[in-house]
Amino acid sequence: MKVLVVEDDTATRAYVVSGLTGAGHIVDGVADGVDGLGMILAGTYDAVVLDRMLPGLDGLAVLKAIRAAGNHTPVLFLSAIAGLDDRVEGLEAGADDYLVKPFAFSELAARLGAIGRRPAISADETRLVVGDLQMELLTRRVSRAGTEIQLLPKEFDLLKYFMRNEDRVLSRAMLLERVWDFHFDPQTTVVETHISRLRAKIDKPFDGPLLHTVKNVGYRLHAPR
Amino acid sequence: MRLANLRASTAFRLVVILIAAYVTTFAIAGAFGLFVVADELDERVTLNAHDIAATLEATYRASGLDAATSAIRTVPEVGDDVVVWLADPSGVVLAGPSIVGLTATEDDNVDGMTLGLDEDDEAYSVVVRDLDGATLVVAVSNEDADEITEVVVVSFVLATLVALAVALAIGSVLARRSHHRLIAVTDTLSAVASGRMAERVPTRGTTDDLDRLSEKVNVALTQLESTVDQIRQVANDIAHDLRHPLGRLRISIERARSPGNASDVEEALDTALSQVTDMAATFDALLSIATLESGRQRDRFVDVDLNPILSMLHETYAPVAEDNGQIVSAEIPSPDAVIVRGDARLVTQLLANLIENAIRHSPAGAQLSWGTHSNDGGTVAVWVADDGPGIPAADRDKVLRRFFRLDRSRTTTGGGLGLALVKAIADLHAANLSLDDAEPGLRVTLTFNGL
Numbered sequence: 001m002k003v004l005v006v007e008d009d010t011a012t013r014a015y016v017v018s019g020l021t022g023a024g025h026i027v028d029g030v031a032d033g034v035d036g037l038g039m040i041l042a043g044t045y046d047a048v049v050l051d052r053m054l055p056g057l058d059g060l061a062v063l064k065a066i067r068a069a070g071n072h073t074p075v076l077f078l079s080a081i082a083g084l085d086d087r088v089e090g091l092e093a094g095a096d097d098y099l100v101k102p103f104a105f106s107e108l109a110a111r112l113g114a115i116g117r118r119p120a121i122s123a124d125e126t127r128l129v130v131g132d133l134q135m136e137l138l139t140r141r142v143s144r145a146g147t148e149i150q151l152l153p154k155e156f157d158l159l160k161y162f163m164r165n166e167d168r169v170l171s172r173a174m175l176l177e178r179v180w181d182f183h184f185d186p187q188t189t190v191v192e193t194h195i196s197r198l199r200a201k202i203d204k205p206f207d208g209p210l211l212h213t214v215k216n217v218g219y220r221l222h223a224p225r
Numbered sequence: 226m227r228l229a230n231l232r233a234s235t236a237f238r239l240v241v242i243l244i245a246a247y248v249t250t251f252a253i254a255g256a257f258g259l260f261v262v263a264d265e266l267d268e269r270v271t272l273n274a275h276d277i278a279a280t281l282e283a284t285y286r287a288s289g290l291d292a293a294t295s296a297i298r299t300v301p302e303v304g305d306d307v308v309v310w311l312a313d314p315s316g317v318v319l320a321g322p323s324i325v326g327l328t329a330t331e332d333d334n335v336d337g338m339t340l341g342l343d344e345d346d347e348a349y350s351v352v353v354r355d356l357d358g359a360t361l362v363v364a365v366s367n368e369d370a371d372e373i374t375e376v377v378v379v380s381f382v383l384a385t386l387v388a389l390a391v392a393l394a395i396g397s398v399l400a401r402r403s404h405h406r407l408i409a410v411t412d413t414l415s416a417v418a419s420g421r422m423a424e425r426v427p428t429r430g431t432t433d434d435l436d437r438l439s440e441k442v443n444v445a446l447t448q449l450e451s452t453v454d455q456i457r458q459v460a461n462d463i464a465h466d467l468r469h470p471l472g473r474l475r476i477s478i479e480r481a482r483s484p485g486n487a488s489d490v491e492e493a494l495d496t497a498l499s500q501v502t503d504m505a506a507t508f509d510a511l512l513s514i515a516t517l518e519s520g521r522q523r524d525r526f527v528d529v530d531l532n533p534i535l536s537m538l539h540e541t542y543a544p545v546a547e548d549n550g551q552i553v554s555a556e557i558p559s560p561d562a563v564i565v566r567g568d569a570r571l572v573t574q575l576l577a578n579l580i581e582n583a584i585r586h587s588p589a590g591a592q593l594s595w596g597t598h599s600n601d602g603g604t605v606a607v608w609v610a611d612d613g614p615g616i617p618a619a620d621r622d623k624v625l626r627r628f629f630r631l632d633r634s635r636t637t638t639g640g641g642l643g644l645a646l647v648k649a650i651a652d653l654h655a656a657n658l659s660l661d662d663a664e665p666g667l668r669v670t671l672t673f674n675g676l
Binding site: 085102152153154180181182184185186187188189193194196197216 | 495498501502505506509516521522537540541542544545548570573574577578581584585643
């Protein structure tokens, strides 16, 4: 992916740029909001990491400006402000995701991976397929290798999110936000418990696991080739 | 109180203005009164002269000149304040002092010298009568009238001076008193500004304006004190509670860089990272509580149905509890909607927090339950209960405070902010949070005002 990092803190910018470069992306870094805006509008980036607090033009203004210009480049908003209101404000201004500092690089990489450009999922899509796993969205039927699987509502939502993001690493926080709409850090093993229940239904009775643990980051649904 | 301070006092300035107005009014009224009195007295003197002259003329008409001459001696104060002069038609003076150069004309204001009285500069009212050629002159001194006027003026001035002195004295006492009370207010505010937050303005228990002002100031000071206490408490808590994780973080980092421990490095760094994450979570929680306490989120309140939220949480947490070896007996939610005004995400977070507490603080084998019910009187309640160790009655209020942790939960994770956050969310929704003995265990009930 071609990624632009707009971040005024030199250490954070260098860290993010080198990390993303190391992960195989083509990365540009810029410190100023005005420069950032110009580069986003002129360039062809697949994703932008945009800090909220910037000299010149703040992140929120940059975001509103590029959306007002009809530019839909996916934007991951970075902020040192953790309040729910600020998160909502960022998403309403057109951010695709929101990450609060301090963050783990793996979390940033996972979120960036999930918002980056990919072939658009058509709106009338009714079936998701990953390997021999199939999900009918309208009838909510799930089957693997022709065997029907009974899922509870949250297990269904969890699997749907994984299937829509096949091969992508999804962090624990991303699962909590998208599947449960939880914007806090649970003190119990909510994610682990439900992943384990889901595995017992979709992986255990079958050959070859689909749902993989990515150490220290999260999980990934991946069909064996 | 120095004069400069006194002059600067509002009460004193009011007193001075009042006295000035009073004295001015008094002087105008006095001058007018004096004019009326003096005029009246002059009139009476003139009338008196006319009366005397008329009486003597009547005596003359009745009994002749000799009788009139004798009657002059019976005129009161004759030869003193009253001078009667009678000359026969040939000019022979029958009675009275020998008046040199008397011009026999009537006048209100003739001095004694003109009347031929030695060293007499008093003013006389003169009445002249022609009695068939004889001349009767009656002169009545204005001295009495002038003396009365003088007495009036002197007593008026004296009275004014006394009134002025008394008014000034009372005025400055009152001014001093109210000034002292205002000084008490400013002294108290200065004391509070310099950090003595417990100082209050003394009040006298009356309903006068200064007492009402003092009470308002005291109420504001009490609120200020509690806010400052709260901020100080939070600052202390942060300083105190973050020192421990900082200390542990330092240990992890030192362990990672100590030589000869190569195999431990990765583990120590992982520990350090999770400690950093925990500290960031503590900051987030503190920030969230502060935001909740500001009440801003109330603007976004909508109708929220508690039952679907609780169903979702049941589906989410029942497996977690079961994996912990605990038994969940949720009441089947009634199909009726249980609607409250609120923020669905915050209510979800609150209930999730209560359920997680029940799971984390109860041992394997414990019974957990949760549910909603509508009360008589329109309130709706949602509750979470366990039959775990519970919370001692004495600690139930304390656990809602920031960073408070029961001794036995010192070792479990969680920054000690969970219940403080729950309390802040409950307060935002004007919901009552009560912690009760579930006999055994803990039952937390959240009561909303229904719709």
